[in-house]
Amino acid sequence: MQTNITDEMLLINKAAKGDSWAFEQLVNKYEARLYSVALRMCGNREDAQDCLQDAMLRIYRSLDRFKGQSAFSTWAYRITMNTCLDELRRRRSRAATSLDALLETGWDPAAETVTPEDAAISAEQRRELEAAIADLPEDMRSAIILREMHDMTYEEISEALDTNIGTVKSRISRGRERLRQLINGRPGLFGDDE
Amino acid sequence: MIENLECRRMRNRLNAYLDNELSASEKAEMERHAAECPECARMLGEYKSIHAMLGELDRDIAVPEEASRAWRAAVRDEAETRKRKGKAHTLRIAGSSIAAALVLMIGMTTVYRGLNLPSAAANNGTAGYRSELKLTADTAVPEESFAADYDDMAAAFEEPAFEFAESASMKSAFLESDGQANADAGAGSLTPVIAHSAERTIETQDLDACLDELDAIAAAYDGRFEYRRMTEPQDSGDTRKMEAVIRLPGENLEAFLDEVDTTGTVVSKAEFAEDISADYYGNTAKLATLEAQEERLNALLKEAETLEAVLDLEDKIYKVQYEKDEIEAAIADSANSTGYSGVTLTVNEVHFPQAAADTVPSLGERAGSAFRDSLRWVSLFLQDMVVALAAFWPLLILAVLVIAVICTIVHYSRKRRGRL
Numbered sequence: 001m002q003t004n005i006t007d008e009m010l011l012i013n014k015a016a017k018g019d020s021w022a023f024e025q026l027v028n029k030y031e032a033r034l035y036s037v038a039l040r041m042c043g044n045r046e047d048a049q050d051c052l053q054d055a056m057l058r059i060y061r062s063l064d065r066f067k068g069q070s071a072f073s074t075w076a077y078r079i080t081m082n083t084c085l086d087e088l089r090r091r092r093s094r095a096a097t098s099l100d101a102l103l104e105t106g107w108d109p110a111a112e113t114v115t116p117e118d119a120a121i122s123a124e125q126r127r128e129l130e131a132a133i134a135d136l137p138e139d140m141r142s143a144i145i146l147r148e149m150h151d152m153t154y155e156e157i158s159e160a161l162d163t164n165i166g167t168v169k170s171r172i173s174r175g176r177e178r179l180r181q182l183i184n185g186r187p188g189l190f191g192d193d194e
Numbered sequence: 195m196i197e198n199l200e201c202r203r204m205r206n207r208l209n210a211y212l213d214n215e216l217s218a219s220e221k222a223e224m225e226r227h228a229a230e231c232p233e234c235a236r237m238l239g240e241y242k243s244i245h246a247m248l249g250e251l252d253r254d255i256a257v258p259e260e261a262s263r264a265w266r267a268a269v270r271d272e273a274e275t276r277k278r279k280g281k282a283h284t285l286r287i288a289g290s291s292i293a294a295a296l297v298l299m300i301g302m303t304t305v306y307r308g309l310n311l312p313s314a315a316a317n318n319g320t321a322g323y324r325s326e327l328k329l330t331a332d333t334a335v336p337e338e339s340f341a342a343d344y345d346d347m348a349a350a351f352e353e354p355a356f357e358f359a360e361s362a363s364m365k366s367a368f369l370e371s372d373g374q375a376n377a378d379a380g381a382g383s384l385t386p387v388i389a390h391s392a393e394r395t396i397e398t399q400d401l402d403a404c405l406d407e408l409d410a411i412a413a414a415y416d417g418r419f420e421y422r423r424m425t426e427p428q429d430s431g432d433t434r435k436m437e438a439v440i441r442l443p444g445e446n447l448e449a450f451l452d453e454v455d456t457t458g459t460v461v462s463k464a465e466f467a468e469d470i471s472a473d474y475y476g477n478t479a480k481l482a483t484l485e486a487q488e489e490r491l492n493a494l495l496k497e498a499e500t501l502e503a504v505l506d507l508e509d510k511i512y513k514v515q516y517e518k519d520e521i522e523a524a525i526a527d528s529a530n531s532t533g534y535s536g537v538t539l540t541v542n543e544v545h546f547p548q549a550a551a552d553t554v555p556s557l558g559e560r561a562g563s564a565f566r567d568s569l570r571w572v573s574l575f576l577q578d579m580v581v582a583l584a585a586f587w588p589l590l591i592l593a594v595l596v597i598a599v600i601c602t603i604v605h606y607s608r609k610r611r612g613r614l
């Protein structure tokens with residue numbers, strides 16, 4: 001992932017001046033990870049697609065204000081995360097579809113992702129895990145996604161979420177415990193062991 | 195079991211374990227406890243299992259083609275609009291810069307003309323005054339300080355935009371100096387004798403009424419017509435024209451001209467001063483010579499003995515007296531000029547409504563002459579602009595600097611405001 005930094009700066013400079021081709025070259029390697037963030041934050045494909053588009057536009061528009069204080073990837077994560085949180089806030093104010101409602105109307109998280117032969121985890125495990133993530137409170141969810149799924153350091157997460165490291169650590173440890181409880185509360189994943 | 199110290203340490207280190215922040219011995223310690231304590235073993239297993247599954251969950255995630263296409267299209271759209279907006283923005287900036295520069299230059303030139311500086315003398319005859327009608331006023335006056343005043347007046351007249359405004363004060367200045375000059379005349383020293391003259395051009399639609407009015411005005415100011423001529427139309431396109439010279443007391447001149455100016459449309463005004471000292475003093479000297487000569491001839495005549503000599507002397511005396519008469523007349527004329535102003539007046543009759551094709555210039559001619567006038571006006575204005583530029587460049591540079599600073603500040607504050 002850590003490709004040539006000077007190449008990246010070159011693309012950033014070009015894209016900041018409005019070169020959309022350079023922008024696409026720049027974000028191509030982050031596209032899937034940003035989509036993953038959007039998908040796990042929103043919990044469904046349609047909203048994830050909207051959030052990804054919004055986030056890309058925001059990144060493109062504010063690129064001329066990116067001064068390299070952090071890595072470009074961290075900055076892109078941060079904008080994407082903010083876009084998703086905005087979307088969730090909007091959705092809450094619409095007071096409409098809860099995740100449970102989505103699940104009941106036949107939402108199939110497993111259908112979102114990869115081909116079965118690549119999977120190191122079973123479709124059943126995947127479904128359980130996705131449902132548990134979706135049930136996490138937002139602050140824990142965002143921290144857990146960045147730490148456990150995107151392998152970001154606490155420092156990077158604190159930049160991406162615009163909070164201090166202590167808060168990030170607390171959210172992650174609480175998030176891990178909550179996730180374990182959520183999964184234990186559902187049959188299938190660990191239930192067999194007992 | 196959970197109250198066990200070992201168990202509690204185990205729980206506290208779960209996160210550090212997953213984050214790989216523990217030393218090898220700390221890890222070994224945890225695993226040792228897990229082997230003894232099934233409760234802690236289960237918890238550690240679940241933590242490790244969830245951690246591993248989360249790492250796997252989106253490892254090979256593929257962005258749906260539709261989602262990828264959607265954001266790329268949105269970004270390309272945005273790039274297009276931005277390019278268009280950028281062009282429009284550049285055009286707007288360029289346009290407003292040019293407009294601002296024009297306003298600045300025109301304003302500067304106008305202000306410059308208004309300042310009436312000596313270098314502004316290039317503006318002779320800005321407007322295309324018609325010169326069909328002329329009126330001239332003369333006065334002749336010996337005067338000491340006139341020369342300097344006259345220079346000022348001449349300078350004032352070279353500034354056409356202020357010609358009419360200036361002429362009133364000029365006239366009074368020149369009438370005041372008349373009085374002073376008359377007082378000085380008795381001193382007998384060789385003071386200069388100046389003949390003042392002025393021109394007026396007037397148009398009227400009703401020549402007869404205008405002439406009656408002029409007669410009345412002339413009478414009111416003790417003026418008498420020295421010369422008067424009516425020109426009747428030569429062909430159908432012509433109009434009538436009256437030219438006259440009116441002589442009147444110098445102190446009445448200003449008031450007289452003011453009233454004359456109300457009898458019709460004044461198309462031009464001009465006033466001149468001519469130094470006639472040479473003629474005046476030359477004639478006086480010549481007269482003295484002739485008188486001496488006449489005296490000598492008379493003396494010779496008394497002593498003449500032959501008829502031939504008498505006839506010769508009488509002939510000479512006659513010639514001298516004739517010359518003396520002429521010179522005395524000329525001197526009297528100058529003396530007359532000294533106290534009186536001669537106003538020469540020309541009035542043209544115009545028929546504006548008479549739309550006959552031969553009297554009214556064709557559309558082409560009118561457009562042509564209007565175009566020539568405007569060209570002349572523009573060229574004069576541009577010349578003034580160049581001169582004004584030379585006069586104001588430090589202010590101009592200052593203005594440009596101030597504007598640049600303001601633009602920079604606005605630009606940066608806008609940028610900062612737009613930050614996420």
Ligand SMILES: [Zn+2]
Nearest residue numbers: 200201231234
């Ligand atoms: Zn234990």
